[in-house]
Amino acid sequence: MPAILLTTLVAPLAFLITDWFTQTDKSALFAFLNRTTLLLIGKSLLMAGLSAFFATLAGGLCSFFLHKLSFKWNRFYKIALVMPLLISPYIFAVAWNGGLHLVLGNDASIFSSAGVVLVHSLVFLPLAFIIIGSALSQINATYEEAGLMLVSFKKMLVRIILPLVKPAILISFLLVMIFSLSDFSVPAYFGVQTFTTEIFTQFSALYNFPLAIGQSVLLLTICFAIMFSEAKYLSDSPFFTISLKGNTSKKYSINRGKGFLHLWFWFLLFISLVLPVVLLTIQSSAGNWLIIKKAWQLLEPTFGYSLGLAFTGTVIITLSALWIAYTARVYNSKLPNSLMMIIFVVPSTVSGISLIRFYNHPSLAFVYGSFLIILLAYLGRFGFIASRIIANGLKQIPESLMEAALLAGASPVKIFFSITIPLLIPSLLATFILSFILCWGELGVVIMVYPPGAELMNIKTFTISANAPLALTSTMTLLNLCITCLLIAMFLLTGRVLFKKYSYAFY
C-alpha cells in the first residue's frame, strides 16, 4: 500500500521537481528569490494570517455560544453556519465586491485587500467552527464543574476551557491559513496580488514554467513548515472529533444577553449565507421557468457522471484515509501521513501539471485520459484532511476495547471489522460527507486533467459562466447548490437509517 500511494501520488510531484531542478538553467533556478518576491510572500502571509485569525476568532466564538450555551434556535444556527461551506469562495467574492461597491463606490478598490481578508474569513469560518466546536463538545463536564467549584465562570472559562481547546484553535488557525494562502480565485477577483496569483500569472500569462514551479516549491516549503508544526506538536490532540460517548459536555443556561446572541448569529448568517444566496437569486431573475429549464438542460447530462465520480472518489478517499490512520496507529508508521500532507499543500496548478507530466505516457493512457486521473486528483487533494478526521476518531476508541476482543480470541481482521469499524462509523460518515462536498466542488486540479469530452457539473457551470447571461449562470449555481444540499441530506438520512444501531454515537 505505501508503495502504491508513493507511486500514484508522490511520484508525479517528485518527477516534476526533479525535472525542474535538472532541466532549468542553474542561474535561472533561483531567479524567483528576490526582494519583490519576498515582500509579496510577506504580504500574502500577513493576509492569510489575518484571515485565519478572524475566521478562528469568529468561529471559536460561535462554537462557544452554540456548544456551551443553551438557547432557542441553537440547532438551527449550528446547521446554518456550516452551509457556507457549500458555496464556492468565488461567489462570495462576487457578492462582496458588489456589496462593497454599493457602499463605497469607486473608492472600494482601496479596500480590496481588506475585502480578500473579509471574504476568506467568512468562507473559512465554518471550518473553524467545526474544528473548535467538536473539541468543545468533547470536554468532560466534570472538568468544568470541578473548576466552577473553585472559581467564577469567567475564570473557569479562561483557565480550564480555553487551555483544553487550545490545540483545536491552533489547528483551525493553521488550516485556514493554508487554505487562504493557496486560494487563487478570491484575490484574483478583487485584483489583489498575492503569491498564489503571482504563481498563476507566471503559469498562465508568461508560460514561465521554471519560475512558476520554483515559486511553487517555495510556497510548498512555507505551507509544509506551517503544517509540520501541526504534525510535530499537535498530531496527538483532537483535530476533528466525533463524540463517541454521547454528549457529555456541559451546557449553561443564560438569562441575559440572548438578544445579543441572536443578533450576532443573524448578522453572521446574513453576511455569510443570506447575502450571497439572495444576490444569486436576484441575478437568476428568480422564478423564470424558462431559465431554470435551460440551466437544468445544461446540467442534467453532467449529473450522473459527476455524482459517480464524486461518490467513487469519496469512497476511495475514505478507505485510503482509514488505511492511513489505521497503519499510523497500529504500526506507528508516519510515512503515509507525511506524504499526504506534502501533496495536500501543493498548489492546484502545480498538482495538475505534475499529474499530466507523469501520467501522459502511452503506457499510462488508461489513467490519463480516463476518470482515474480525476480520482487521483481528488485523493491527492483531500486524502490528508480525511485521514486526520479518521485518525482522531480512532484515537477516541479506548485501546482496551480492542484488547478485550484480542483476549476473547478474535483475529486482528475480526477485531478490525467487528470492533474498530463499527466504532468508527460516526467518523467515517463525517469523513465521507466532508470529502464528498470537497470532491463535488473541486475545480483547480480537475479542470486541468479531466478527460476530453467528460462533463462535470461544476466545471460546466464554470466554463459556461463565461459570456452566458448572468441569469443563467446564477441559476446554474443555485441549482448546483440545491443539488448539493439534497445529496448531503440524502447521505445523512441514509447514514442514520443504515447505522441506526450505532445511534448512541449521534446522541
Place this chain on the structure above:
Amino acid sequence: MHFIELNHISHNYQDKFVLNDFSVAISPGKTTCLIGPTGCGKTTVLRLVAGLETPSAGTITINYKIVSETGRIIVPPHQRNIGYVFQDLALWPHFTVRENIAFGLKARKEKNIGNRIGELLDLFRISDKTEKYPHQLSGGQKQMVAIARSIALQPEILLMDEPLANIDTHLKQNILEHVMQLQQRLNFTMLYVTHNHREAFQTGDIIVVMNEGKMVLKGTKDEIINSSDRFIKSFLEN
C-alpha cells in the same frame, strides 16, 4: 513450581522503567492481590501476564510453559486462556449485553452459545438486561456484564484491574462477595489489582505489595499487617 511466574521482568514504557527486575510467583486456584500506590506497575504486571505487553527483559511462565520472554511474545493473548476485566471495563458500546458476552464464544466457535449466555446472565442477575446497550446500564450492572464476559470462556486465570474503583461501598461489597463465590465455585486463579488495601484484605489469599516497579513484600493478610517495613506501614495508614 507455581502456576504463574514472572522471572526478573523489566519493562519500560517510553524510556522509563515501569518494572525493574521484578519477580513473583502465583499459586493456582488462589486469589492474589497486587496492591501499591498509583504508578507502581500493578497494571503493567497484569498486561504482561495477559500478553498485551512484551517484557523488555525476563520470562513469564503460565502453567509451566514459557509464554513471554525478553522482547517477544511466545503464546499470544487469546491462547493463554485468560479472562481480563479492564479498569474502564471496555464494554463494546455498539454491542448489547448479549452480544458483548457472545463475542468471545462466537470467535471460538463454541457450541450451545445461547444456553451458556443464559446461564451467565442468570448467575449475574442481569437476565432482564440482555438486549440493552452498555450506556443504558447502571454502574453496577456494567461491572456485572464485564465480569460475566470475562469468565464466559471459562478461563483458568482471571485478571481484574481495579474493577470496582468507582462504585459505592454497598454495591462494591455485593459484587466482591459475588466474585469470591464464583472463584470458589469455578476454581480459577485470580490476580486482582487494587490500590485499596481493605479490598485486598477482603479478597486476597495472598497479597503482593508493590512500589516503584519492585515487590516490597508478598504474604498473607496477617503477614502484611504485621510487617515492620516503613513503606508498608505508611501505605496502610492512608
Place this chain on the structure above:
Amino acid sequence: MGKFSSFISGILVPLVFLLSSCQNKNQVVVYTSVDQVFSEPVLKDFEIKTGIRVRAVYDTEETKSTGVMNRLIAEKDNPQCDVFWSGDPVRNGVLQSKGITFPFQSVQTNLIGEAFKDPENHWIGFSARARVLIYNKNMTSSDSLPKSVLDFSNPSYRGQFTIANPLFGTTTFHLAAIFTLLGDEKAKYWMDSIKQNGVIIAASNGDVKRKVMNGEIAFGLTDTDDAFEAMKESDAVGFVFIDLEETGIGTLIMPNAVSLIKGAPHSENAKKLIDYLISQETESKLAVSCAQMPLIAGVKVPENVPSLENIRPMKIDYKSVSGKLEDIQPWLKSWLEK
C-alpha cells in the same frame, strides 16, 4: 476487506464500461478557449454532420485559459489533443513558438486572407471579434465617449473607465498591437498617463461587462461578443466601435484561430474539423450566436452584425504583435503592480 472491495467494484465496473464505450476510434479531440456557450453548438453540429465524435476540453478566457494552455504545453511529449481552437491568435503564437503546432493548408484555409493567418499556416483565422467600448447609457451618452483609446488619457474621463487585466487575453493583445503601432516609448507614456487618469483594472473582459452593466462605471474596453451579450441582458448598455477615424490607429480585429497539433493522434479527423470550422457555415453560425464578423466573403449575416467593410482595421502583422507581446509582458506586469 471482502465487503468493501465488492462495494467498490460495484461502482467502478459500471463506470469503466461507461467510459470505455466512449473510446471509439472515430473521434477528434479539441481543446478550446472559446466560451463554451458559443463553441459547443458548433462542435455538436460537426458531430451530427460527420458522425465523428468530438471530445472537447473547454476553458474560458475568464480563467485566462490556464487549463488548456498549460495542458497543451505539459502534454507536448505525448499529445492528446488534435485541434486547438482559440479565441485569438496570441495563444496559437505561443504554442507555435514552443513547437506544439503543425502547419495545415487546404482549400478551406485558402479562403482566408493572408492578413488573418500565420504565413506558415501554423494557425488559421476565421470569424473575428473587434475591440469595442461598452457604456452605461444611464451614466454617459455615446457622443461624449472617447473616439480613440488614445483619448483615455483625457482628464475629462478621469476614473470613469475600465480595462481588463492587461496581462491576459485580448487585452494584452490589444496593448501589444498598440505598442507595435506607436512604438514602445509612446505606448508606455500613454499607459502611464491612463494609469494616472484613474483606470480601473477589472479581472477580465467579462468583469468589464459586469461593471458597466451594474452601473459601477461609465464605460470600458471589451470584445464584441461581451458587448452583444451585455446588450441582450440589459437595456442600459450600449456599445460603439472605436478608432474609426481615417487618421487614427484603427480598430483591432481579432479572429478566432485554429491550429493542428503536432503529433495529433487523430490527424485526419482533425483536418476535417479544421475545414469545418473555416467554412461559411460556421462563420454564419458564429455571426448569429455571438455577432462575430465573417472573414470569408459572401457569408450571410444578421443585421446587427457589423461588417469588416464598415470598420477600419488596425494594420498589424499578427506575428510581430505576438513577438511584441512577449517583450512587453514583464513591463505590463510592473505597470500593473505600480
